[in-house]
Amino acid sequence: MAPFATSLDVRADFPLFDRGLAYLDSAATSQKPREVIEAMDSYYRCSNANVHRGVYKLAQEATDLFEGARERVARFAGSEAATTIFTRNATEAINLVAYAWGREHVGEGDEVLITQMEHHSNIVPWQMLCSERGARLRYLHVSDEGLLSLEELDEVLAEGRVKLVSVVHVSNVLGTVNPVAEIAARARAAGAVSVIDGSQAMPQMAVDVAEIGADFYAWTGHKALGPTGIGVLHGRRELLESMRPFLGGGDMIASVGFDSSTYNELPWKFEAGTSAIAEGVGLGAAIDYLDRIGMDTVRAHERDLTHYTLERLGEIDGLRTFGPGDLDVRGGVVSFEVDGIHPHDLAELCDREGVCIRAGHHCAQPLMRELGVPATARASFHVYNNHEDVDRLAEALKGAREVFGL
Ligand SMILES: Cc1ncc(COP(=O)(O)O)c(C=O)c1O
Structure with missing residues (x-):
């Protein structure tokens, strides 16, 4: 092109x-475009109530606005609402995976593979996981032209110790667009779970999470014309279902006893506490705006x-x-x-x-x-x-x- x-x-x-x-x-x-600002303003002026809880009309209206935004965000990203989890930002989305999946599946002698071009939010959670679990954090090199090597990826995967591969889709420093579908496919073939940090990709190009085929895809609303305080994690349904929750509290439970609890369905199992409702509505408006431009x-x-x-x-x-x-x-x-x-x-x-x-x-x-x-x-x-x-x-x-x- x-x-x-x-x-x-x-x-x-x-x-x-x-x-x-x-x-x-x-x-x-x-x-932020005017319609994002106005959607949030209108939500607070006319439709503000807590979501998922009230039986009265106003609460239902707030829930519809919030969940409607989730559906549109999911469609925009080529995903589905149940596997589209709202987080605070991309950082929290990646931490969710590191805690809820990583701490169950990464242990002594295992490896987590990232790259030298990651943002700190896709480095530090893995450093913390690896030091806690006795695992090793490895980095794929970046060439002088700012590119990754799939051959190096293959070589590291062939050693058989990598449990998780996490790679940025578009680098916030170099601008490099990484071949994430290739990377996810190779990780999967080697028995590793893949995470893509799409913080810079989702705002500027058509992204189809299903087509990419990664296990997790994280991004952040405020870089995509949306408000701060809202991010997104798309996850593979089987993994999300098998994972334990990240945070505990209201909204993420099905029932609570004195000694134990059962958990809510997806996506709410991973959304403890009152959600960033106005921010969700604002992100929905941002996505509508981007969708209209194409x-x-x-x-x-x-x-x-x-x-x-x-x-x-x-x-x-x-x-x-x-x-x-x-x-x-x-x-x-x-x-x-x-x-x-x-x-x-x-x-x-x-x-x-x-x-x-x-x-x-x-x-x-x-x-x-x-x-x-x-x-x-x-x-x-x-x-x-x-x-x-x-x-x-x-x-x-x-x-x-x-x-x-x-
Ligand atoms: C590539 C990349 N990943 C992750 C992030 C973190 O985004 P947030 O601070 O919204 O979690 C950024 C933000 O600069 C980024 O550029």
Whole structure:
């Protein structure tokens, strides 16, 4: 697919842009369209009640809004409502798997396999699991072009000790789109369970969880135009049914005795306590919005912006970008460094021009170590960005070089 400019022009749907900013930090969190804000506002104004419990009409209405959102989110992701669990964010979704599946199935001498390009939320839960259970955490390498090697995956799996493989779908630093269906299939053939961190993928491309075939797929609402406080875990039904709950409390039970309890059906078995109801409703609205644009259009738009950004940043002396050059395996994230200027200084000088970019380790310290840098600057996109934002970034970076006398 060649990069091409799309006619997507939806900035007016996002109230924040009244501030005139060039917001280029959607990999950290996306801006929210008016209809997400309004859906949450309307829920609190007109339909607020606790869900699953009340017999009165208002409670039923709140439940319908919340569960209706779950159904649409499930359909959007190619999954089903019963196996679509609402969590607080992707981090909690991955921890759910590490606790509820990992602590039952990973033991002394076993291995958990992740990659060097993971976000901390797909590293630390496995470090904690492995140190508690006497297991070993291993990492697949990232090549100079920012890619994983399926041959290395095969070699590690062939040793026969890997119980679980967890891989990011789209890297938040390199933008790499990993071949997750291949990885899940190979893990499965080797008798390992697979987890995919789809935090950066679900917001920007069509994702069909069933087609990918992983055992678990985690993502987070706030990067997909939805609110903070809501994430999603899609799981394979047999596994979810056989797992014990993650957290105990109200809503996740069928009955409670003095000594023991029985647990609710899926998905509520994994949703202890009062849910993030307004956030669920907001995520439903975000998904409706994305669905209307069409995820192929979203992907084409991000691809065009990535291409244009690589082109414009290529004009700047002393600037180096990270990640694959092939746009077929690259999402809407461009990490870079400029010789002689610390990324934090770059971000601050950009901010003076109303250009919001990220600087730091992007919650991927092991990857930074592997890339041989303490930090990078990063521009990332969503549907509301356009070429003018990228032009503003390029001008701000040129100005930053002048400030430093470069
Ligand atoms: C690839 C990736 N995984 C996981 C996360 C964690 O998301 P959250 O903080 O919403 O749990 C992020 C957020 O930056 C991310 O980019």
